Amino acid sequence: MTAREVYLDNSATTRTDPRVLEAMAPYFSEKYGNPNSLHKYGREARAAVDTARAQTAALINAEPADVVFTGAGSEADNLAVKGAAWALREKGKGAHIITSAIEHHAALSSVKWLGKMGFEYTILPVDGRGMVSPDALEAAIRPDTTLVTIMFANNEIGTIQPIKKLGEVCRRHGVMFHTDAVQAAGHIKIDVKELPVDMLTMAAHKMYGPKGIGALYVRRGIKLIPTLHGGGQEFGLRSGTENVPAIVGFGKAAEIAKARLDAGADKKLAAMRDYFIEGVLSKIPETRLTGAAGDDRLPFHTSFVVKYIEGEGMLLLLDAAGIYASSGSACTSGSLEPSYVLLATGLDHATAHGSLRLTMSHETTKEDIDYVLEKFPPIVEKLRAMSPFYNKK
Known part of the structure; x- marks a missing residue:
């Protein structure tokens, strides 16, 4: 045993805050209802999910109804990239996607998989600091470009992208913009009412919450084709009985993170x-x-x-x-x-x-x-x- 232990792998995962564990605990035992049931136990669970959705939305200044809970940040990326690309192609908008060379595998692999499904894609280079150029993005946009996915901040090198400028380029050209903010959410202030982003990915375990729960912000009016089918939970975008304890944990972690950022x-x-x-x-x-x-x-x-x-x-x-x-x-x-x-x-x-x-x-x-x-x-x-x-x- 060493004299001191120092954990410096927080980009991989953080320690769950004791207050988060405390908030989650009752939903494993005495408050165990399915939030889709109409009886007392179901209503109790639904109220907890609604509270957590509001807490998570407040972290990025979103509306609660615009937050979709998923099984992980990776799943949220898949839903955003695949769901938007398919929906836009179905509308006849085009089938060209733009991403960057340093995206997380969840986004980059989704784009490349879509390439096997008949889509075309462009991978933008980065400079020596890992930064994507807004000018390069603008030059890459084509008449059939429908979606851009560029991460908010990189997990390996910590670079924060010029998200506002990148989003403004997308807005000028009428292109949907998704950003993977898994590393950024809870650590820097994000306001989706000010930023020109259409979808934004988060994950609880990067901000002192539990593993196995992610969230996708979807701006009002954006249509996605779901990647999971079943009972139509999460506004029809993510079927499967909600993981109530983890969702409660996400909400509490988001609430704590917001207070910490405000301080x-x-x-x-x-x-x-x-x-x-x-x-x-x-x-x-x-x-x-x-x-x-x-x-x-x-x-x-x-x-x-x-x-x-x-x-x-x-x-x-x-x-x-x-x-x-x-x-x-x-x-x-x-x-x-x-x-x-x-x-x-x-x-x-x-x-x-x-x-x-x-x-x-x-x-x-x-x-x-x-x-x-x-x-x-x-x-x-x-x-x-x-x-x-x-x-x-």
């Missing part, structure tokens, strides 16, 4: 993020921040590439020191290929293999960061000493 927690985290980044870059030579910096980066997110070594080795030695992080490199899942996100930003294969993502939570302290800054440099030195690439430089 300026994102600014506090951003200051610690910058302290962390400066410490890593100053203590470890030939290390580079990946993604954007400052206001263009998620407040809790840091990510680096460390030359001459691989992410997997860093993860194992950090784990032994009680520091829990992740690598942007897919080699940790058995692939020899580095992250497609990092390659899209212009990194070469060898450098991209040395990626590391360390993402904080509101519970992370300066002492935690100082501990990492103490343990991390010797780990890099040890791995570089064994690296044939470093010894040959």
Whole structure:
């Protein structure tokens, strides 16, 4: 057992807030009704779902009726991309979709799957910070373009996209705009009444809520073809008996996240993020921040590439020191290929293999960061000493 444990993998999942667990607990036991039943227990469950829908909507300043609960953020992405593309094609609007090279697999794979179903798609490049150019988006729009899906903020490199400008381009051309805000919702302020977005994806477990529950904001008047069929729950867009405990948990997590944002927690985290980044870059030579910096980066997110070594080795030695992080490199899942996100930003294969993502939570302290800054440099030195690439430089 190490002297200290520091969890820095909050982009993968967060710890469920105890207040969220407390809110969920009764809906596993004494309040176990099906929200579609008309009796007392059903009405009790329906009221809880309605409350959670209002709480979740308030986080992004949406109307409750515009929030659809799904089984995950990935499912919400699938519903948005496939559901909109099919509905628009049925109306004769066209069958061309635009996305970016750094989207989450849930969106990118949905677009590519639609490509096998007779749709056409364009994948926009990004710059070295992982940013999509609004001008490039405008140039890619065709008369038959119906849908654009570009994520709000990237999970691997933390870059926040110019969503307002991208959405304005879509509005000018009458193109529907979806954004995957799974990493952003609950961590930065989002107002769908101000932003020109038509659909927006969220997930509870990225904001201290439970796993297995997502949500899709669908602007009023947008028509989607459902990807799940059955009893017609969730306004006919997501059949299946509602997961009441998880929905209640999502609502409570959203309520807590909104209060935290209103109190300026994102600014506090951003200051610690910058302290962390400066410490890593100053203590470890030939290390580079990946993604954007400052206001263009998620407040809790840091990510680096460390030359001459691989992410997997860093993860194992950090784990032994009680520091829990992740690598942007897919080699940790058995692939020899580095992250497609990092390659899209212009990194070469060898450098991209040395990626590391360390993402904080509101519970992370300066002492935690100082501990990492103490343990991390010797780990890099040890791995570089064994690296044939470093010894040959």
